[in-house]
Amino acid sequence: MGRKGFRVSSPSTSAPEVTNSVDRALLLRIHRTMVRIREFEQRAMELFLSGELPGFLHSCLGQEAVPAAVCATLRENDYITSTHRGHGHVIAKGLRFDRMMAELYGKTTGYCKGKGGSMHIADFSLGVLGANGIVGAGIPIATGAALSAQMRRSGQVAVAFFGDGATSQGSFHEAANVAAVWNLPVVYVCENNRYAVSTPVPRQMRITSVADRAAAYGLPGVSVDGNDPLAVYEAAREAVERARSGGGPTLLECRTYRWMGHYIGDPANYRPAEEVAWWKQRDPLVLFEQRLLEQEVLSGGEIQRVHEQVREELEDAIEFARRSPAPAPEDALEDFPQ
């Protein structure tokens, strides 16, 4: 408490040695998670465009590094809250493709038995307190989970994922303030993908870094390249350790970009084509794979195999979802206190 705000800037233009501080198993884990998110999001988009999935879909293509790296710093019983763009977070926290797909299809075998859908996947057994359709709403909830962890002396940490847009919500400011006052074990991870739906960051706030908001609450604010999983990992590890050891909350901004529009079907004509092209050249997965190749952590064939294995699992998951029973109409009345 009363901690002086500081800011760590990590331009991360040159690739650091991947094996400096993280071991090979961790690199493989982060890589596999990024591949899982990438492949899932691509297939989900195809299925949605083919008309197989009800509702609507918010894709996190292009943002895979953040959840993969942040969740690699967490324990199984740590908590996360997620957002409408939440598939990446819950995959990174360890959720299964089959039950996720079944939820996207609105089937009884889905994580939420078809009551939540794409935007609301939760698995309390893995600390996933739910993706949330109200922008910013997960932030106080993660803060409350951190309060609970602190009161139960459980050693758990809570992570709230949210976008740049959410940081203009009162819920963000109220939660960050109370977490600071109570010194809670929570990490606020802002995926700054530069747009709140169609509104670019300069039209949302006068500051250039979301991390600057931390100073108002006396919290450390850190800004990193969100397309560099190792930069994210290092910053997240420090923040999670701080939280777990009683040092209180951190605001971690990860600068990234969403490749698709706000939702699948959004023409996203509010973004210059050159900007999209520039960011796609900075594909977090391709860049990471290049580093893994250059530093001989994985061979081209091994990388290929990871993608193939994940795709295979994905096709099985889609089959599982298609074959699963649809809910009965009156199932709508279950799972509900009367």
Next chain:
Amino acid sequence: MSQIFYRQALRDALREEMRRDERVFLLGLDIGRFGGTYKATQGLFEEFGEERVRDTPLSEAAIAGTAVGAAMTGMRPVAEIMYMDFITIALDQIVNQAAKLAYMSGGQTSIPVVFRTQEGAGRSSAAQHAQSLEAWVAHIPGLKVALPATPYDAKGLLKTAIRDDSPVVFIEHKLLYAAKGEVSEEEYLIPFGQARVAREGRDVTIVALSRMVWKAMEAAEELARDGIQAEVIDPRTVVPLDVETIVRSVQKTGRLIVTHEGYTRCGVGAEVAAQVVEHAMHALKKPPRRVCGRNVPVPFAPVMENYVIPQAADLARAARELMQ
């Protein structure tokens, strides 16, 4: 039985539940050393300490939101929203989160949280400190709503609310904190969804919420002098609502008055009247009457304030009209 104040009954309920279950904790503005704006938590800070009687910043969304997060992860918070008017700032967490997340997750979790608040006019607090907004929360599936009118009910209902595994909005009345009533020294709980027949009568049913129960009793006294026997029913919880007790009463009396301070339009009275019409239309000798808050903001000056919220005399007049 001993005579205690409403605020004391609330305090006793909180104390008993906190002693019984260490997962129960309180959070809210000025509830600690200060003892709460209406002194409902006085003395609890001294017994349970600052961790479990937790003062918060002036931050209703954070109070409600952290309570929801804590409730999902093994705690049983009792969050205080100082005035129900301030619930506006916390409504996303109450309406979109607390009420829905158990359901939206397919029943993976429960959210045992109590939002304690108080409402009501009558002390010149003006339009932002005097509203009765129970209809707002009663409208939302997933929230239970309790409004104790007496010290006995305050204690028994609050203990039930704390033990309930789903979110409860617990609405006290600011002019009842100093009300006195008999409370059993033995431990007791009052189940939700069981109305109390506060007074029996054969001529007209008055369904009254919160402080209006007291005014309905006053009106019933006055009516009795004219030979009109009013039956006064306090639903105690509007979600769940004890429709059966209300309908049974109307089948006997054939006349219905619903009264609350909350705005008439789309208020709980409309729901009660609709339930009675659906279940017992043919028992009604006259159309149901709503004697509720007028559809204007609550004004400051006492003379105007008394005019916009229902009074015992309004109830007596409505009953006489129904008897004609």
